[in-house]
Amino acid sequence: MSTSHVIIGDGIAGASAAETIREADPDANVTVITDEGEALYNRILIKEFAKGKLPEAPISIHKPEWYEERDIDLELNTHVTGVDADAHEIHTHQGDVYEYDKLLVATGGTPSQLPVENSDADGIDHFWTFQDARSIKQHAEECEKGIIVGAGLLGIDLAAVCGAQEIDAKYLMRGNRWWRYALSEDGAEIIHDAMRENGVEPVFESGVDHFEVDDDGRVEAAVDPDGNRYEGTWAGVAIGLDFNTEFLGDLDLEEDDGIVVDEYMQTSVEDIYAAGDLTQYYDTILNDRAQNGSWGSAKEQGSVAGTNMVADAEEEAFRWVSSYSITHFDFPFLSFGHPTRGDDEAERKYSENEWRRVAFEDGQLVGGVLIGDLSQQSAFKQIMREELQVADKKELLLEKEVDVEEVKAQAPQAE
Numbered sequence: 001m002s003t004s005h006v007i008i009g010d011g012i013a014g015a016s017a018a019e020t021i022r023e024a025d026p027d028a029n030v031t032v033i034t035d036e037g038e039a040l041y042n043r044i045l046i047k048e049f050a051k052g053k054l055p056e057a058p059i060s061i062h063k064p065e066w067y068e069e070r071d072i073d074l075e076l077n078t079h080v081t082g083v084d085a086d087a088h089e090i091h092t093h094q095g096d097v098y099e100y101d102k103l104l105v106a107t108g109g110t111p112s113q114l115p116v117e118n119s120d121a122d123g124i125d126h127f128w129t130f131q132d133a134r135s136i137k138q139h140a141e142e143c144e145k146g147i148i149v150g151a152g153l154l155g156i157d158l159a160a161v162c163g164a165q166e167i168d169a170k171y172l173m174r175g176n177r178w179w180r181y182a183l184s185e186d187g188a189e190i191i192h193d194a195m196r197e198n199g200v201e202p203v204f205e206s207g208v209d210h211f212e213v214d215d216d217g218r219v220e221a222a223v224d225p226d227g228n229r230y231e232g233t234w235a236g237v238a239i240g241l242d243f244n245t246e247f248l249g250d251l252d253l254e255e256d257d258g259i260v261v262d263e264y265m266q267t268s269v270e271d272i273y274a275a276g277d278l279t280q281y282y283d284t285i286l287n288d289r290a291q292n293g294s295w296g297s298a299k300e301q302g303s304v305a306g307t308n309m310v311a312d313a314e315e316e317a318f319r320w321v322s323s324y325s326i327t328h329f330d331f332p333f334l335s336f337g338h339p340t341r342g343d344d345e346a347e348r349k350y351s352e353n354e355w356r357r358v359a360f361e362d363g364q365l366v367g368g369v370l371i372g373d374l375s376q377q378s379a380f381k382q383i384m385r386e387e388l389q390v391a392d393k394k395e396l397l398l399e400k401e402v403d404v405e406e407v408k409a410q411a412p413q414a415e
């Protein structure tokens, strides 16, 4: 009898699992369920669409025919509302029931709303789906003054939309710099200068106490906790994700700000796997639990889950050093690994727009940020993968060109 694989979510994790399962088992029944109205698209590129730099067409990755050709059942506009693990069934908002032998939860997250007055007013956008990007583009094109909230990797995409759409914007940040958990003031200043050149003014030690709206309920200003008022007819908010796990209800599945999985993407419930942004996975490089919100990592986790679902065994472990790049400015930017972790660090500024920071935990390199020169990223990823004890080799790691053989000769592998 053929095995029935059900995948909830058609983001890159779910779609990659579907593809892997089909390749490994031509006879399996494969169903992909998504509550979005369109099949897999490139979430990374929707920012270029919102900036007005790219038409819709190239953003789509899979047409519905892609699924038909592979005999994968794709259910669009279908929201999963419950899982019955004993019966091996899932339930949808339309009352449909799907039986599974193996289930993959790859439902990612939904942008968090600011817990302040009028945070759902017209003209306030969050950024996750293609639909969000369409709304952002439309609002941005009509806007002269804008407000950005959320000093992280998605907030900067919203700032870049303002730059590209020639919006005069205030970027409200709670701390004294952009992405303060990964960048020092020296590194962040390079980004702040680039924002200013694009018409986006960073405002530090700020945030939103409430939004003001006009008589039609449309946003017209943000007021920060000190009472400063920033006018804007459009606001983009990116303060983090709430993981989409509510449909798991009282299933006895271990969660901890995401779904806990081992390195094989198995959850604590038999025959249920999870992959992508919403996992708290066992990282075999850190030898610790970790989380990662990036395209490459989600794709690999989906593929690993698919392999193990078909094998019904712990056939492949997830072992990955992720990276995330920003291409909005005249200089490149890349973060790798887990740049916000660590108990030790080192950094250096090489020129006006060239800077590097590396973070260590228990002696190992765990992540970093490269600005201006990305040429050493492979060296750093290799040092991470090999789990070398390098925290006391900072000078070697801050050399403009990192000699991995020299680092290896001086730094033993962790026990």
Ligand SMILES: Cc1cc2nc3c(=O)[nH]c(=O)nc-3n(C[C@H](O)[C@H](O)[C@H](O)COP(=O)(O)OP(=O)(O)OC[C@H]3O[C@@H](n4cnc5c(N)ncnc54)[C@H](O)[C@@H]3O)c2cc1C
Binding pocket: 008, 009, 010, 011, 012, 013, 014, 033, 034, 035, 036, 043, 044, 045, 046, 047, 078, 079, 080, 081, 106, 107, 108, 109, 127, 128, 129, 154, 157, 244, 247, 275, 276, 277, 278, 292, 293, 294, 295, 296, 298, 323, 324, 325, 326
């Ligand atoms: C604007 C933007 C820019 C980005 N830029 C980069 C970048 O430059 N580099 C990088 O590495 N990463 C980037 N990312 C992050 C990257 O896109 C994500 O890490 C990745 O897409 C996560 O994939 P996923 O499959 O885990 O989740 P998602 O892509 O979120 O997919 C989950 C899917 O599940 C669906 N779903 C949720 N709940 C249910 C339910 N109950 N029933 C049915 N379906 C459900 C959702 O609608 C969604 O379609 C960016 C993200 C955004 C939004």
